[in-house]
Amino acid sequence: MTREAELLLKWYRENGRVLPWRVTGGAHPDAYAVWVSEIMLQQTTVQTVCGYFEKWMKRFPDMASLAGASLDDVLLQWQGLGYYTRAKKMHACAQTVMAEYGGSFPAERAELLKLPGIGPYTASSICAFAFNLPETVVDGNVIRVLARYYGIREVVDREKITPLAVRLTPQEAGADYASAIMDLGATICKPAAPQCGLCPWQNNCTARKKGIQEQIPLLKKLEKKKKHGAVFILLNEQNELFIRKRPGKGLLSGLWELPWDEEGRFPFEGNWQELPAKIRHVFTHFDLELRFFKGTLPLPPDFSEQGLFVSDNDLKNYAFSTLMKKVLEKKAEIL
Numbered sequence: 001m002t003r004e005a006e007l008l009l010k011w012y013r014e015n016g017r018v019l020p021w022r023v024t025g026g027a028h029p030d031a032y033a034v035w036v037s038e039i040m041l042q043q044t045t046v047q048t049v050c051g052y053f054e055k056w057m058k059r060f061p062d063m064a065s066l067a068g069a070s071l072d073d074v075l076l077q078w079q080g081l082g083y084y085t086r087a088k089k090m091h092a093c094a095q096t097v098m099a100e101y102g103g104s105f106p107a108e109r110a111e112l113l114k115l116p117g118i119g120p121y122t123a124s125s126i127c128a129f130a131f132n133l134p135e136t137v138v139d140g141n142v143i144r145v146l147a148r149y150y151g152i153r154e155v156v157d158r159e160k161i162t163p164l165a166v167r168l169t170p171q172e173a174g175a176d177y178a179s180a181i182m183d184l185g186a187t188i189c190k191p192a193a194p195q196c197g198l199c200p201w202q203n204n205c206t207a208r209k210k211g212i213q214e215q216i217p218l219l220k221k222l223e224k225k226k227k228h229g230a231v232f233i234l235l236n237e238q239n240e241l242f243i244r245k246r247p248g249k250g251l252l253s254g255l256w257e258l259p260w261d262e263e264g265r266f267p268f269e270g271n272w273q274e275l276p277a278k279i280r281h282v283f284t285h286f287d288l289e290l291r292f293f294k295g296t297l298p299l300p301p302d303f304s305e306q307g308l309f310v311s312d313n314d315l316k317n318y319a320f321s322t323l324m325k326k327v328l329e330k331k332a333e334i335l
């Protein structure tokens with residue numbers, strides 16, 4: 001074991017975070033719980049995931065309960081976490097694990113990679129956390145810590161950092177080591193103002209020696225498109241709201257929505273009145289601004305067949321994206 005791994009493991013055993021999906025000192029007994037947490041943590045903060053994870057584990061405590069649930073129910077439980085493809089793939093993955101692996105995850109990375117929604121990062125995480133294998137897990141925290149430790153001043157990404165991370169990963173204590181290096185990044189070697197005086201690697205850290213911690217890492221910048229769209233509020237005489245289900249494929253597929261268009265095109269010819277409201281939402285590949293319009297009834301027959309009218313009380317029974325939750329909040333403010 002490298003000196004770095006020894007120091008880090010010692011630090012972790014005294015300072016590691018207590019998280020609902022984590023055990024220390026070895027493999028997690030429930031690979032299902034590890035997987036649920038790892039999928040939720042993609043694109044979502046630890047703080048947000050804590051609440052969702054506990055609710056999810058009550059509703060779907062094991063692989064069989066998730067596999068047997070309807071996709072609508074799964075999406076409803078996922079509501080608010082965003083990136084809904086994750087939930088759909090989890091549902092498909094649970095069904096595959098039940099059908100082909102007797103309800104338990106295989107303990108080999110190559111087998112895990114065959115499952116829906118499990119990419120290299122998640123496969124490594126399951127191997128490390130659930131099976132205590134010496135798998136190298138490289139997330140944003142690990143990239144930052146190692147870029148600083150080795151004083152890398154050029155643009156870094158997972159590909160560049162992985163060989164360095166592999167070199168440090170010990171052959172034993174795979175689960176604790178993977179948790180430890182993530183915790184070091186999340187709690188000490190933070191993006192701003194790293195607390196080097198508390199860091200177990202402070203004596204050999206290149207960035208610290210040179211005083212360049214905050215200039216590292218340099219990350220690739222994503223150029224994002226801006227889109228100006230519109231959302232359309234249609235109410236019937238009972239003040240019920242028109243909603244419809246998105247198609248099974250593509251952005252926010254399978255979720256419910258108020259009619260909206262990312263380019264602001266009206267859904268049908270009609271009498272549209274613009275309302276004094278706008279919201280903004282950030283997608284992975286574009287930033288969206290939505291204007292609000294209210295339309296008068298009746299709906300054209302082909303349009304009314306696409307959805308249904310729902311009372312405010314019943315809206316909670318439908319899975320909406322985070323974007324639509326923002327729309328509903330704004331609608332409640334203005335109408």
Ligand code: SF4
Binds near residue numbers: 206
């Ligand atoms: S010494 Fe500072 S910059 Fe270096 S790894 Fe530790 S916290 Fe990060």
